[in-house]
């Protein structure tokens with residue numbers, strides 16, 4: 001059935017045939033829930049959407065959207081245009097049911113899906129955001145395959161799934177770059193336009209009926225922008241309902257729009273068919289579009305307020321107000337007809353409104369898929385791994401040269417302790433900075449995927465931990481293998497292995513702390529500032545600078561939670577037990593055990609210190625889990641307007 005839809009719709013583009021094709025898809029979807037690719041036709045209608053912003057004391061500040069109404073039918077491409085700050089993204093978010101919740105916002109209005117009131121929990125929409133975020137080391141095909149495995153029904157065989165992915169690659173013109181890695185700032189991957197089309201492709205996997213795209217051409221050159229819009233147009237032709245916000249598109253792009261909404265300062269200036277009808281409407285109001293001028297530029301000119309001088313501002317504002325008023329008048333005369341057609345579509349609709357709620361795949365399957373992705377991401381990230389390897393080797397050589405063959409003189413006791421503290425700090429810092437550098441960006445991708453209910457947080461965090469063990473363990477091992485013999489640490493083979501084991505566990509604890517920092521901090525920059533600051537406190541209470549017995553009572557909890565302290569303590573116990581030092585005076589330290597007594601480590605064991613380190617690791621993991629869970633995005637509720645809202649808005653306009 002899916003195939004029939006595409007064949008029918010790609011060859012014949014007139015509306016009645018699209019209706020026929022989408023109806024066929026709808027029926028197929030109703031009878032066979034495992035089918036992919038079928039698009040249920042969805043008409044959206046919204047009435048009197050008003051979004052107001054108030055200050056902290058609840059006083060009204062401004063309207064982000066002011067009594068906005070409109071509609072879009074299945075198989076049509078609607079463009080929302082308007083100057084910057086006019087409310088395009090806000091309207092798009094409201095229609096997608098994804099306006100971020102805020103106590104300062106109040107959202108009222110009506111939203112209908114195929115004539116039925118919108119219910120957020122049962123509606124599935126695709127939302128292509130402005131920023132394209134992916135796992136950079138996966139290829140285009142791998143990215144899509146994983147999305148398909150996470151989002152599609154279990155009843156599909158591997159071959160069917162691959163066929164489906166190939167089909168989407170083909171439809172979105174991504175075949176030529178299917179096996180190219182997505183790439184990032186460090187490694188060049190696919191182009192900006194290809195990234196945007198990949199974003200659309202990922203959203204298409206679940207065959208959403210409605211596709212929202214927020215400024216899909218921003219940052220693209222003219223050719224790429226044209227291709228992206230062509231893709232959206234084709235999707236509309238395939239039966240999807242497509243709504244995008246866009247800034248001043250060029251003429252050839254404007255020609256692709258079926259419907260148009262013009263917004264200015266949150267108010268409607270026009271809503272209706274694009275093309276000649278829109279131009280005729282403005283001509284009738286005394287604003288003809290000059291010949292050979294791009295209509296999109298013409299609209300931008302007449303609905304923008306010019307702030308270059310008070311005179312210009314007054315003039316352009318008066319023009320804008322008259323346009324808003326004229327459209328309100330037009331709308332109020334048409335409103336009776338709109339209500340009639342809305343009630344007809346409610347009665348006529350026998351199919352379910354939109355995509356039915358999809359069942360998420362099982363925990364272990366999620367874990368396996370995410371483990372594979374995390375593994376590919378960790379092992380393929382050559383530049384990052386190379387930098388980490390170079391850092392581990394060079395810091396080991398530098399510290400090894402400074403603490404070269406320390407020997408067993410009295411002075412070597414201080415040197416050994418200094419080196420062990422430096423090793424603990426270096427290991428923790430390297431693991432922390434790597435995580436806080438990468439995780440905030442990865443979190444954005446994960447947040448988006450989780451908003452689509454692709455997987456749960458548990459399998460994600462667990463798979464990340466497991467996948468990173470071999471890669472993350474290799475750097476402390478490199479560091480230890482070079483440093484240990486250079487510095488002449490305890491020359492027993494077993495002690496060397498324990499040294500490597502301790503710093504590896506510490507690296508994981510620091511990495512888990514990095515996850516928590518990344519979960520709190522809004523940006524990578526904030527995480528990079530916060531992470532090392534917290535670590536500095538742990539360094540101060542790391543056992544070397546302040547003896548735990550001299551720690552003021554109020555701070556005594558800090559050494560207990562300091563991952564540096566437990567790593568340092570374990571390293572000291574591993575190093576000093578059984579060592580003998582040359583001594584001349586009675587007050588000299590003769591044995592390693594005496595040195596440990598001085599540090600107040602005498603009564604503890606490596607096992608106990610390692611257990612504490614593991615507890616800290618677990619604590620940071622659990623905290624990251626809780627914080628990430630709490631950060632699940634919340635969306636603003638759409639309330640019904642008060643009966644006298646329209647009066648209030650009219651009063652405000654006056």
Ligand SMILES: Nc1ncnc2c1ncn2[C@@H]1O[C@H](COP(=O)(O)OP(=O)(O)OP(=O)(O)O)[C@@H](O)[C@H]1O
Pocket residue numbers: 053064082083084085086087088089090091102105245247
């Ligand atoms: N949560 C919010 N709190 C306060 N102000 C907001 C919020 N969301 C949006 N705004 C304000 O509402 C106005 C409309 O914002 P919106 O992002 O919808 O505009 P836009 O037309 O998409 O702009 P652009 O084209 O520049 O992206 C702007 O003035 C913006 O600052």
